[in-house]
Amino acid sequence: MAKPPILDCPTVIIGGGIVGLCLAWFLAEEGVEVAVLDDGTDAGTTANAGSLHVQIQSRLIRRFPELLPGVEAALPMYPLAVRHWQRLTKLLPTDIDLRLTGGLMVAEDEEQLDFLRTKAARERTLGLEVEILDRRALDRIAPYLGPAVVGAERCASEGKVDPLAANTAIAAATRAAGVVLHRGTRVLAITPDGAGYALQTAAGMVQARRLVIAAGAGTGALLAPLGVHVPTAAEPLHMNVTEPAAPLIGHLVQHAERMITMKQLATGQLVIGGGWPARAGSAYRPPEVLRTSLAGNLGLAVHIVPEVARARLLRSWAGINTTTDGRSVLGPVPERPGIFMALPGDAGYTLGPLVARLVADHMLGRRPELDLDAYTADRFRAAAPAA
Ligand SMILES: Cc1cc2nc3c(=O)[nH]c(=O)nc-3n(C[C@H](O)[C@H](O)[C@H](O)COP(=O)(O)OP(=O)(O)OC[C@H]3O[C@@H](n4cnc5c(N)ncnc54)[C@H](O)[C@@H]3O)c2cc1C
Known part of the structure; x- marks a missing residue:
């Protein structure tokens, strides 16, 4: 007989970086029951420099010129993202050293x-x-x-936060909102199961009705067996x-x-x-x-x-x-109902709170501040490897 799930939660987020944590927090504040699973290994969030980028980074133009069209198309996101950090600081329990000195x-x-x-x-x-x-x-x-x-x-409009202070404050706010954070929990496989998904982890099975993939560089590998192509690379x-x-x-x-x-x-x-x-x-x-x-x-x-x-x-x-194609990958995955993408584009820490807010609004049935159609995973479909 199959073992009962170790966790059965209506909304599960895979990935507890800046995006996964903010998204869980925003959803929980609106009464959504949500859990976060994170393997605790490869978060850019715990390694980053806290720069709030707005202008296009020269490193990107010079090293990844193929990403430039995507980055340019998403440029309006960056000043908006900085404004979201300004809003976020007012909600956090402790100071995160946000300074927009240019x-x-x-x-x-x-x-x-x-x-x-x-x-x-x-x-x-x-x-x-x-x-x-x-x-x-x-x-x-x-x-x-x-x-x-x-x-x-x-x-x-550029500036910085202290990432250590920001991550600590965001995790505290997320917990205070009632989110359960399962650290050290790696998702090995996702299987469609009835009206939701069964997630295989080393500790046992997790059941979710709705699933958010906020797994950074782990995203591509999680989605490929479901026939969804998102070309994430670890840098x-x-x-x-x-x-x-x-x-x-x-x-x-x-x-x-x-x-x-x-x-x-x-x-x-x-x-x-x-x-x-x-x-x-x-x-x-x-x-x-x-x-x-x-x-x-x-x-x-x-x-x-x-x-x-x-x-x-x-x-x-x-x-x-x-890295993907320089642009965020956001919103629903049409061929897999109940799965949502939450992957920021280049300078993903800057984009984190904004991206989380956009996806949260979509999941809550509101119209996000930016149209998510330009950011869905659909754009990778033509490049998907043959099944
Ligand atoms: C050294 C460095 C400096 C940076 N500096 C800046 C900066 O100054 N400004 C800026 O804007 N951006 C910066 N970035 C980029 C930024 O850190 C990332 O884009 C951003 O943190 C991504 O956040 P995320 O929540 O999408 O993903 P992540 O922070 O990568 O979190 C994803 C989480 O999901 C987990 N995960 C993956 N697969 C699985 C799985 N199968 N099961 C369970 N968990 C899983 C990962 O281990 C990780 O904990 C920097 C990145 C690095 C590496």
Whole structure:
């Protein structure tokens, strides 16, 4: 005789990153009974830098040019996403160090500045407020930048949160709303079962009527056996944080050509990342820091902001980012009634609360603030491998 399920819940969310947690919280607040299953291994949410991105990241244009059309189409999401973070902070039990002091994407020569001029012109046509600053203007607002910098693109609506503080506060709010978080629970398979789905986990069977896939890089593998194609890939990335330093960097700093993001938390700690690679782990093993990324990332940080050399490195780590086609994958899966997608596009931490709100509104029978039709998994159908 089949064993009874270890959990039977009307709505189950697979994935307890920023998206899964916010979505569970928003649904529970409206009286939906919801549980979150998370294997606790590969969340970009626990590894990320807390940058709130609005302008298109140069790393994306240069490394993944094929993703650009999708990213451009989704550009209006980013200023809206930052506004959702502003709303969220007011609901959270503790401060998360949200500061929207603007972002600077710096250039070191005329060619890079031209790249930024072209990018800014394109972004303006897509509705972003951005401007190009020369070195004199930068000296007034960002004197910490080193002599190598000749100009920058400024996007006033960019900023940051402290991701550790934000994740802690969001998890607390989610629990307070009555959501049960099942950490360390990996979903091995999803099977249609009557009017819902049966989820096979190592601990036993879980029964759900409605299912949300907020599983980041694990999404593609979960859906493929159901005949739904979502091409997620895991991208292991490197991060660093220093010990507290005197106030130095007031903006979110990026580079026109090279991989760097830098910012300073209210604690004084400098957070340095920007997409340097890490070594992929294996199942249940996290990715590992590469010495070359450690040296390259920190060397570049000191080159752009020389005072960074005085700060002491506290910790370096690696985590898994998820890539698809640059655009979020959201909303119902028509061929699998009861399954909903909640996968943010590029800069997924920035998008997390917005994406969760859009999917929650759809599931609650409301019209989301953005039309989800442009974001469904349908767009991958033509590229699905033959069954
Ligand atoms: C080093 C690094 C720095 C980053 N910096 C930034 C930044 O500054 N700003 C920004 O906007 N974005 C940043 N990102 C991207 C951002 O972190 C992610 O896009 C975002 O956190 C994705 O959130 P999510 O909830 O969709 O997925 P995740 O946070 O990846 O969470 C998905 C969860 O689902 C779990 N899961 C997967 N499969 C299964 C399964 N079968 N069963 C159970 N659980 C499963 C995973 O283990 C994970 O815990 C960064 C990413 C990395 C790696």
